[in-house]
Amino acid sequence: MQTPRRVRDLGVVVGALSTGPLNAITDVPGVRVGQTTISAGELQTGVTAIVPDWYAEGLPAAVAVGNGYGKLVGSTQVDELGVIETPVLLTGTLSVFRVADALLTWLLDRxxxxxSLNPVVGETNDGHLSDIRRRPITxxxxxxALDSASADRPAEGCVGAGTGTTALGFKAGIGTSSRVVGSGTVGALVQANFSGTLTVLGRPVPATPIDADGNSCMIVVATDLPLDARQLGRVARRAVFGMGRVGSDFSPGSGDYAIAFTTNRSPGSxxxxxxxxxxxxxxxxxxxxALLNSLTMATTTTGHRGRTARAVPHDLIRLA
Structure with a gap:
């Protein structure tokens, strides 16, 4: 057994830009994250909620689709209007509709x-480790998850919507990171569940492929920079590009999506x-x-039908 550690603690530093104080999406002012985890034998799944302040007023936003083999509830209205008007939630594939309905109830109560509301809910298929047909999310x-959202650094690895996911041949999950850009911050949170060869700072770390049922990735990018929806679309596309850096093979059955939004509401900026x-x-x-953190913070997990996804050995990361 090894203690989960963030990739930076293993000596891997990505890029030259400084991180925010938490090195997390919650470094962006006005962004909170809450999670609910179900980890009980055959069920390895959950919910991750990204809750920006002022969402009800409509925040500039955009969606980028790397490969559309997935279910992203609410995406067409975001494309049409260039705003999000609800929190962004992540979960397992067959629970996405139940999560959207529950989010709608939560919003209507408030x-x-x-x-008319446009709940935004994304998913990846955690059916390799979780009995996805049971749709256990209530x-x-x-x-x-929504009520517990806080500005603390989100838990990573086998939590929330990442409880049952795998990526690049290893157990994966939720990961997050941030960078400072001038007077603003860019932060990302990922739900990693895709195939390929793990690559750390350009060096491949081969692994035995996991015969998983789904290969996808959800990426949420937040910033407080004064960007409009068109510019956020360009940002979201670069977020999908980031998957290639860690070795994604962008397989035909992968649903790869990025949602980018800004909390900046300065008129005329x-x-x-x-x-x-x-x-x-x-x-x-x-x-x-964030993708690397989703791996190094995960732990070996056994779930549905006795299947096991092993955590990436940290020694492989240190040598990369």
């Missing part, structure tokens, strides 16, 4: 005047396109480190 699980290069760099660095 706004008795609301008649409204209580969803509401607990603007960010020039020519100034986006460090934002792109911060995004890809944050995503890369």
């Amino acid at each position: 706004d008795p005047r609301a008649t 409204p209580d699980h969803v509401h607990a 603007a960010f020039a396109d020519r100034e986006l290069k460090p934002v792109f760099q911060a995004t890809m660095d944050s995503v890369e480190e």
Whole structure:
């Protein structure tokens, strides 16, 4: 057994930009995260809630689709209007619709005047380790994740929506990281569940492939920089690019999505396109480190039908 450690604690430093104080998506002012975990034998799943302040007012946002083999509830309205108006929730594939309904209930309870809301819920398939057909997520699980959301550094590895996921031949899960860009911050949170060859700072770390049922990745990028929806679309596309850095093979059955939003609500503020290069760099660095954290913070897990996904040996990471 090894103690879960963040990849930076293993001597792996991604890029030259400074991290925020927590090195997490919650370094972005106004962003909170809450999680509910189900880890009981055949069931290895959960909910991760990314809750930005002021979501009810509509925050500039965009979605990028690397490969659309997945279920991202609410994405078409985000594309159409360029805003999110709810928290962003992540879960397992067949529970995504129950989570969306429970999120809607939570929102309606808080706004008795609301008649139309667009819940945003993403997923990856955790069926390798969890009995996905049982769809065990209840409204209580969803509401607990939302109600517990805090600005602390989110737990990583086998928690929340990452409880039953695998990536790059190893047990994976939730990961997060952040970068400082000028007077602002870019933060990423990932739900890693995809195939390929783990690559650390350009060096492959081969593993025996896991014969998992689904291969996908959900990426949420938050910032407090004054970006509009079009620019956030460019940021979201770079977030998907970050998967390639850690060795994703972008397989045909992978649903790879990124959602980017800003908490900046300054009227009349603007960010020039020519100034986006460090934002792109911060995004890809944050995503890369978050994906690596999702692996090094995970622990070996046995779940559905006795299947086991092993944690990546830290010695392999240190040697990379």
